[in-house]
Amino acid sequence: MVLVLRNYKLRNSRLVPSPFPTTLTGCSKPQILRPFSFQLSPMAAIFQGVGAAAALPSSPSYSFDSNKSVFSPRRSFSVRKGASFAVVRSDGTVNLNPKDRRAQLLISNAVATKADSAAASSSSKPGHELLLFEALLEGLEEEMERDPHVCVMGEDVGHYGGSYKVTKGLAKKFGDLRVLDTPIAENSFTGMGIGAAMTGLRPVVEGMNMGFLLLAFNQISNNCGMLHYTSGGQFTIPIVIRGPGGVGRQLGAEHSQRLESYFQSIPGIQMVACSTPYNAKGLMKAAIRSENPVILFEHVLLYNLKERIPDEDYICNLEEAEMVRPGEHVTILTYSRMRYHVMQAAKTLVNKGYDPEVIDIRSLKPFDLFTIGNSVKKTHRVLIVEECMRTGGIGASLTAAITENFNDYLDAPIMCLSSQDVPTPYAGTLEEVTVVQPAQIVTAVEQLCQ
Amino acid sequence: MATAFSAPKLAAQPFNTISPTSQHKPLISPTAASPFLGSTRKLLRLSSSSQLNLRRRSSGSVFAVSDIVKEKKSTSIPSLLITKEEGLELYEDMVLGRAFEDMCAQMYYRGKMFGFVHLYNGQEAISTGFIKLLKQQDSVVSTYRDHVHALSKGVPARAVMSELFGKTTGCCRGQGGSMHMFSSEHNLIGGFAFIGEGIPVATGAAFSSKYRREVLKEADCDHVTLAFFGDGTCNNGQFFECLNMAALWKLPIVFVVENNLWAIGMSHLRATSDPQIYKKGPAFGMPGVHVDGMDVLKVREVAKEAIARARRGEGPTLVECETYRFRGHSLADPDELRDPTEKAHYAARDPITALKKYLIENNLSGEAELKAIDKKIDELLEDAVEFADESPLPPRSQLLENVFADPKGFGIGPDGRYRCEDPKFTEGTAHV
Numbered sequence: 078m079v080l081v082l083r084n085y086k087l088r089n090s091r092l093v094p095s096p097f098p099t100t101l102t103g104c105s106k107p108q109i110l111r112p113f114s115f116q117l118s119p120m121a122a123i124f125q126g127v128g129a130a131a132a133l134p135s136s137p138s139y140s141f142d143s144n145k146s147v148f149s150p151r152r153s154f155s156v157r158k159g160a161s162f163a164v165v166r167s168d169g170t171v172n173l174n175p176k177d178r179r180a181q182l183l184i185s186n187a188v189a190t191k192a193d194s195a196a197a198s199s200s201s202k203p204g205h206e207l208l209l210f211e212a213l214l215e216g217l218e219e220e221m222e223r224d225p226h227v228c229v230m231g232e233d234v235g236h237y238g239g240s241y242k243v244t245k246g247l248a249k250k251f252g253d254l255r256v257l258d259t260p261i262a263e264n265s266f267t268g269m270g271i272g273a274a275m276t277g278l279r280p281v282v283e284g285m286n287m288g289f290l291l292l293a294f295n296q297i298s299n300n301c302g303m304l305h306y307t308s309g310g311q312f313t314i315p316i317v318i319r320g321p322g323g324v325g326r327q328l329g330a331e332h333s334q335r336l337e338s339y340f341q342s343i344p345g346i347q348m349v350a351c352s353t354p355y356n357a358k359g360l361m362k363a364a365i366r367s368e369n370p371v372i373l374f375e376h377v378l379l380y381n382l383k384e385r386i387p388d389e390d391y392i393c394n395l396e397e398a399e400m401v402r403p404g405e406h407v408t409i410l411t412y413s414r415m416r417y418h419v420m421q422a423a424k425t426l427v428n429k430g431y432d433p434e435v436i437d438i439r440s441l442k443p444f445d446l447f448t449i450g451n452s453v454k455k456t457h458r459v460l461i462v463e464e465c466m467r468t469g470g471i472g473a474s475l476t477a478a479i480t481e482n483f484n485d486y487l488d489a490p491i492m493c494l495s496s497q498d499v500p501t502p503y504a505g506t507l508e509e510v511t512v513v514q515p516a517q518i519v520t521a522v523e524q525l526c527q
Numbered sequence: 528m529a530t531a532f533s534a535p536k537l538a539a540q541p542f543n544t545i546s547p548t549s550q551h552k553p554l555i556s557p558t559a560a561s562p563f564l565g566s567t568r569k570l571l572r573l574s575s576s577s578q579l580n581l582r583r584r585s586s587g588s589v590f591a592v593s594d595i596v597k598e599k600k601s602t603s604i605p606s607l608l609i610t611k612e613e614g615l616e617l618y619e620d621m622v623l624g625r626a627f628e629d630m631c632a633q634m635y636y637r638g639k640m641f642g643f644v645h646l647y648n649g650q651e652a653i654s655t656g657f658i659k660l661l662k663q664q665d666s667v668v669s670t671y672r673d674h675v676h677a678l679s680k681g682v683p684a685r686a687v688m689s690e691l692f693g694k695t696t697g698c699c700r701g702q703g704g705s706m707h708m709f710s711s712e713h714n715l716i717g718g719f720a721f722i723g724e725g726i727p728v729a730t731g732a733a734f735s736s737k738y739r740r741e742v743l744k745e746a747d748c749d750h751v752t753l754a755f756f757g758d759g760t761c762n763n764g765q766f767f768e769c770l771n772m773a774a775l776w777k778l779p780i781v782f783v784v785e786n787n788l789w790a791i792g793m794s795h796l797r798a799t800s801d802p803q804i805y806k807k808g809p810a811f812g813m814p815g816v817h818v819d820g821m822d823v824l825k826v827r828e829v830a831k832e833a834i835a836r837a838r839r840g841e842g843p844t845l846v847e848c849e850t851y852r853f854r855g856h857s858l859a860d861p862d863e864l865r866d867p868t869e870k871a872h873y874a875a876r877d878p879i880t881a882l883k884k885y886l887i888e889n890n891l892s893g894e895a896e897l898k899a900i901d902k903k904i905d906e907l908l909e910d911a912v913e914f915a916d917e918s919p920l921p922p923r924s925q926l927l928e929n930v931f932a933d934p935k936g937f938g939i940g941p942d943g944r945y946r947c948e949d950p951k952f953t954e955g956t957a958h959v
Binding site for chain 2: 225226228252254255259260262264265266267268269270271272273274275276277278295296299300304305306307308309310311312313314315344345347367368369395396397440442443444445446447448450482483
């Protein structure tokens with residue numbers, strides 16, 4: 078318990094009331110979740126001692142004075158109307174194209190953060206509001222300004238600005254060589270990025286859709302993952318490979334792939350998945366600064382999420398998970414888009430009297446066994462909600478890892494909700510049921526908590 | 528821009544025609560019963576000057592290099608292609624390559640090295656001809672047949688031999704092996720086991736060089752990259768994709784095809800619709816050159832111009848070197864498919880013997896001096912083997928090193944600490 082809080086405090090500034098609540102357009106009426114104040118009081122004493130400890134190198138730059146009273150978070154909670162879930166940051170509707178009615182029906186009742194904050198003037202709070210793709214762009218731009226060795230390569234990243242606008246305006250600013258429009262040759266330009274990384278540059282390679290990187294599997298597996306080792310450590314490959322993946326809106330089977338399950342076995346790479354503007358920017362920057370090859374998974378449907386993020390420079394630790402909502406009854410592990418389905422289900426669950434703890438694992442390889450383990454030790458029940466296929470997905474690996482390390486703490490077998498092992502159908506009704514829906518999550522938790 | 532077809536004599540020949548003026552292989556239908564012989568064609572004479580000038584031709588032209596070395600014995604020095612020092616350097620490098628590979632074979636059969644070992648005997652002219660023209664900062668990318676490229680680039684024979692023995696003093700700490708020779712000091716960027724996968728990496732290294740010059744404003748950065756690969760690779764997608772990108776962005780790279788006519792047991796003619804690989808250069812907007820890869824001086828002349836072209840920023844060149852490997856594809860290959868006549872033909876054109884003859888005939892050196900070099904190399908290799916033998920095997924603690932440049936990549940363990948801080952990690956017994 079202590080360590081969980083320490084986790085929040087030092088690495089994950091979310092516990093302390095964020096001055097930057099997530100606001101999403103189209104929020105519905107806020108719900109009051111069960112206050113978690115009971116967690117804080119026993120911890121007060123320990124908090125102070127722990128606070129001063131290990132400052133991990135990549136903690137967010139705004140840190141918290143451990144001498145401040147622990148109860149100040151609680152106080153500020155009561156000030157906010159209907160708010161006791163400041164930790165719940167980025168849950169809510171996806172800002173979809175207003176034309177997209179059907180999609181809105183699907184996730185329309187997502188848990189929203191404080192409605193009043195939507196109305197509250199954004200200018201009074203520090204930080205700035207932006208969409209997820211803008212956060213990625215900002216992170217990328219800042220890193221490119223900071224280090225002239227950072228360059229971008231990919232299809233349509235330059236003049237077109239990126240098919241999801243993540244590299245918009247960069248070519249004008251930095252030139253055609255630094256933001257390189259490549260021909261359609263994934264295997265070769267990924268290999269080119271790797272060669273450039275080995276000879277001193279820090280490329281960010283974009284796969285227009287993660288699925289296209291299947292063509293680059295040779296380079297990613299053999300060269301990206303292995304060359305540091307086979308060269309005996311002589312060459313580092315500080316490359317970032319990023320792109321949108323996941324199931325979108327009726328994009329068809331080939332544009333709806335989840336490559337994290339295919340890449341996870343490759344030794345020598347790290348994989349992270351972003352889910353909010355805050356962690357998107359943080360992970361992008363951390364990935365670029367890392368000496369290891371990092372694959373950053375974005376999601377096609379999350380690019381228009383809006384959030385207020387800090388003005389100052391910050392990064393998110395690549396190896397850490399994110400506590401989205403602390404709870405007592407069950408640990409729900411998720412990442413990327415499924416986080417929002419989980420949060421929507423959490424709303425229902427809270428109404429039914431459950432108290433789920435939601436963790437966005439963020440680091441798909443390696444797993445943050447510390448955060449996850451602490452949660453398991455607290456709740457003794459685990460539900461994994463992922464968008465990967467059932468077979469050989471991230472959930473499968475995570476189940477194995479938890480069973481191996483924390484079997485004694487489990488009161489029930491781990492449940493894993495994954496997408497069906499089918500090529501994603503085009504038809505909307507079928508696509509809906511290939512991925513995990515909030516109703517299934519609610520049922521699963523009820524089953525788990527019996 | 529591409530004027531590939533401007534030289535009618537070099538235009539594509541219809542199948543089954545043997546043109547006396549063409550310097551391409553006779554295109555024999557694979558179903559014909561006649562055995563495939565080596566190149567028996569006449570060499571095409573180009574300009575009278577012995578120096579080849581790639582610049583004068585439009586960048587898309589195709590031409591063949593031949594007969595640069597004057598056939599006539601000449602006592603007048605100015606017409607020679609190399610000085611004595613250069614000649615001896617080339618000779619020594621080729622002898623080193625040959626002797627090293629022969630030693631590898633010996634060691635393999637004595638059980639000192641294992642796995643797949645691919646030897647370079649017969650192809651030394653290409654490695655020496657090209658790599659000896661490079662600076663230290665220039666990069667070389669090779670394939671699994673990379674021992675001699677490593678040696679030519681300057682990696683000590685000791686380091687390469689140790690790597691083959693799998694010892695920790697090897698150039699890659701024993702973690703790479705025969706097919707993965709790397710040296711950051713000498714800018715040898717591999718060593719790749721899958722064919723074709725090194726070509727994009729070479730393109731990336733060339734891109735770095737251009738980036739440094741134009742974005743980072745390191746004005747004097749004119750590093751050139753050489754990518755070596757075989758005839759089989761020229762049917763691979765990565766080859767074509769990289770030819771396109773290199774020509775598109777005028778990257779300082781030279782694509783060197785070591786066409787030894789065989790991809791394990793697959794004859795080049797049986798695998799390729801148009802076996803004239805150099806013609807594929809102009810299709811992408813770069814010069815395509817064919818050169819006799821058994822003659823180090825010819826290769827060197829072409830290499831000089833191609834490398835100079837790249838240094839000037841004019842872009843890539845595709846050089847096809849026709850050569851032959853005297854041994855099988857690897858030490859595990861019984862080499863039964865190749866015709867003994869073909870092998871004999873090329874054995875008679877051994878590049879080392881040819882250079883030796885040239886040096887002696889042109890009074891650049893004498894038998895005694897060359898023999899002394901042979902002896903020196905033998906001693907060097909004895910020392911290398913001894914060094915490798917005595918070197919320690921990698922300890923278990925080395926297992927988890929170098930997986931990540933930043934070992935935090937192993938993640939956070941259940942106890943909250945980074946797993947790389949676990950003592951078992953440094954012992955190599957932790958399970959990742």
